[in-house]
Amino acid sequence: MTQCPGATPYPISPAVQEAYGPTDLSSMSLFGGGFINFGYWQDIDLGRPLTEDDRISSQQAMYRHVLAALAPVEGPRVLEVGSGLGVGCAVALEEYGFAHVTGMDIHPQQLKRAEQTNADLLARRPEQLRFAHGAAESMPFAEGEFDCLYSVEAAQHFRDLDAFAQEAARVLRPGGRAVIASFFVPDADLAGPERLAELLDTYSTGLDVAHTIPQLTGSLERAGLTGVRATAIGASVWPGWDRWLARMWEPGTWPRNFLRAYREGTLDYFTVTAQRPMP
Template structure:
């Protein structure tokens, strides 16, 4: 089932509206299997021609990396913020034993696609999966509604990390855990944002926001979360992503600049974990 809410009527940035609406980024050859992320390529041989199955495996592996950081998960209730087509929600249910998973996304067209893509799972386990419309900065759920909250490659679209952190801390119960995986500027160097706009069209267009990892971790701390840890996983993301892009984009074209930005120290990929204290 799909739930809508008045709280979900948060403005969708124009670039996000286009990319995940008419543009349907998830249907492009860059992605596959219903996932929309750069992939976690650890263990995949990058020295041979990559297949579509390698690509799908990398995207699923990123979800497994994040979901594994939420353990224990059996019998718990989880929220995915920025669920896209819901492929990650299916992994969470089928492989990690959650009692219930809610996939939330700001884009109504993505939620329609998620319902279609997961029609069989919804029919088989109607009490364990739902999709809801809502913004990361204003979630349509009560306090302490979830045991676990995770977000995979969506935080680069959030316009207000402080609001997201406060909402995450609110909807997760005391003792609950939050995991965010996405790409961020690794430090507070004020020149980094301009450089990203020079290198990468997604930052220049406003699809992605040049957030810093210190801003995210400090926002989580200010929201009352503890045990905050940011871990770089760039070495398992960027070389594989660029290797996959090399079959579609020539050297020097803008998508290949993700790896360049990583090598420059301008951009990296992180897994960030945090907990809501029990008292």
């Protein structure tokens, strides 16, 4: 685990500290497989009983969807912001041919878990994979250090989208591409945050922040990134996620309200792409 000298510390919110601390979301059977995301279920048959293999396949598919969106930019060095257990970094390294992958996370315990989870890969390819301690709003890297940057289901935890966007633009080389996938309020309707807090405990406790898509795309544009585009992929996320939740949660319980929020138009899942322009 590395930390660049001079990097500015950034506080972890209490809710994030608790969720990814000793109890650790990834230890729950809900997130079996080590990928902490809701899954991309497009190619999975939801009309039959779901298995653990289906769940893991959906999580891997989310990473593949995001990593494929990095094209057409090619380059050897890629950064994952909010890398968790680092299993997505392994997919990026082993399936997409990057010469070097850095996984960055704000939570020290997650970084220790990432190093343990990927011990074999780190031993086999020590010059190609590393894990670094840093926040999305204060990244411990040099300007232009990366060819590509991606983040999977972490942006809902970011406290300052403007700071994240500025840092993303800074650490990307000219021509470098960023892809962010997570769930957001689709528009700037001020009723959205209040409604999400009513429906979902993760918003009422402050673990998730009700960022809107206009806030994120605006932050990226103000940071100087171009070609900013948000694509809704909720139809490939929410029905499958709800079918998986149905194994453990009854209708009317708060985790099942993700699908309800989507159907109400209060919440959706997006892939957002942007690029640092050439000089």
